[in-house]
Amino acid sequence: MTDIDPWGDVEVADYAATMAQFGIEPIESVADRLPDNRLVRRGIVFGQRDLETVLDARDRGDPFAVMTGLMPSGVFHFGHLAVLEQVRMFQEMGAEVTLCAADIEAYATRDIPIEDARELVVEEYLLNYVALGLDLDATDFYFQSEAGNDHLVRSKLFSRYVTQNEFEATYGTADPGKLASSLTQYADILRPQAPENGGPKPTVVPVGIDQDPHVRLTRDVASRYRETAYLKPASTYHRFMRGLQGGKMSSSDPRSHIALTDGVSEAKRKIDAAKTGGRASVAEHREKGGVVEEDMVFELLAFHLVRDDDELERIRREYESGAMLSGELKQIAKDRLETFLRKHHEKREAARPEVEQYLAERESANAGFEVGT
């Protein structure tokens, strides 16, 4: 495929062709230098560009950074976990963490009011992130709408280094909202390297392949901008988990995902309604076995709910052999989900005072963007 639209639906059938076209290397080339990690072992994180720069800095004891953004446009669901797990991995490796809430982009490209974005960021992202182990005190978290004068000025100066042709070739449009948002994103991705943050340092951005256009143009800007030095950011790429009904997992379609704020019974009902790779009858299933590649419940187990590789392999064998029925597979998923969600919801509530204190301290240090009267 040649066209990737970071604002559109994602249907990336052919990762290999995309990797070849845009110079993305297999993650295997550096996997032995990474901490043992389920996402890498299972090929969920499949690609990288320039990740050696980050690993070399780690080995030398030099500063390095991981940067990620979040789009406050809906709930936080299991499809979002892969990015956070990588951020945590790099944070544990010693990376500085920069976390950007893309409220300007949500406003300019998805019509989401700044105040609504703020609430979504807290309820759907920060509480879940902290519950999932992110060390917020060691994170440079900010809203784009409070990124500061110099950050926003830089995003405008970057405009000199991208042509309309490049923009249209990369995004398929020069829509003002998308252009202004993208320029902001380039400053976001380069923020760990800003003069006030210590200058150039290797930085990795974990993204879905749909976000690679932003990474590529940021790399161009980094190498062309003349006022301060930037290293081209590195990146990692993860596969998208499919939706529970097959097809795309979407924040705006509750049947397609399980949100980390879903109630236990709601989550179980979604599993019951999920598309499986089971056969038309029990007899046929016993004879031919289930098809894991077409089973969205197995995908959820493989991405996140079963952490032990041997156990996952045992489940796969039993399901493929026909010994395990789809209902039994679903029961495993429901049991795991119940355990996970109950514990996670407790952790969320435990995280609330920390998140609220963190935001209050930020606000007392920062007047914040006043939307208006």
Place this chain on the structure above:
Amino acid sequence: MTDIDPWGDVEVADYAATMAQFGIEPIESVADRLPDNRLVRRGIVFGQRDLETVLDARDRGDPFAVMTGLMPSGVFHFGHLAVLEQVRMFQEMGAEVTLCAADIEAYATRDIPIEDARELVVEEYLLNYVALGLDLDATDFYFQSEAGNDHLVRSKLFSRYVTQNEFEATYGTADPGKLASSLTQYADILRPQAPENGGPKPTVVPVGIDQDPHVRLTRDVASRYRETAYLKPASTYHRFMRGLQGGKMSSSDPRSHIALTDGVSEAKRKIDAAKTGGRASVAEHREKGGVVEEDMVFELLAFHLVRDDDELERIRREYESGAMLSGELKQIAKDRLETFLRKHHEKREAARPEVEQYLAERESANAGFEVGT
């Protein structure tokens, strides 16, 4: 004409057609509500849009504003005086004054480093403005690169309210540098109405016709933006003084203009070399008279150097009758220039401490944009 490019050469032959196309009214419709003013009397300021809103506010005793920007790309010359004189007129009428130094635009569209722009702003604009009577202490002066978080965020939020089609139809391009700069300009023009500046108020922007595209799209943004209320800005339009050689007066061609920092003898040499409406021989000139419409020296007298209408009319009659030769016309200009420039240069130096103190106070209140390492 239908295409006006605010970044390109200006050749506006047919003001009437442009006025009709874009809804610009003759200044005469409101001239009796303005203070007596040479630029208006002589038709140098020829048009306006919505200026009643500003005059009504003045009559009611309500707040109103005048906003202008300056592009730090070269010297300040006589062609720039018409804007400043209008700003002063509105300031004397009671308007709040906002003065923007467009250093982001100079960087993004003309490749001028931020530091160079800063020096040009002080040496070529602020010193001349104060010497020419601007009350800097009563002026909200700022660099775009120090406009502040909220100003810059707003310029990005505005991106949602302009389509690529509108942008291209208005400017003929969706070049990223021009788009990012234009969005900044919309925030600049609306700055007097920002929440932190007291909210909506009638605002007039004195511009050359080449800047009207910015005014028109700002008016669209003002009426479409949903977060805070803005009134559509009003505008006035002035004729461009032609260059001393005929054709365009340009900051980048020293022969075409007299800069307010030109030395007296340099200015006189430029007058000596200027294009006149004189005839090929003295005999022919005595017989047919000079052609004031083709005389760049007469244009300079009429725009700025002769303030008394009766005196200007006397000079015109003598020149057109052939009684006055081009050399004599030039001598009048040289005498006036010498008086003006000597006095102006004194005023510039007298203004320097005030400007430096003003900038120092701004900087202590505002860290400023740090370009680099």
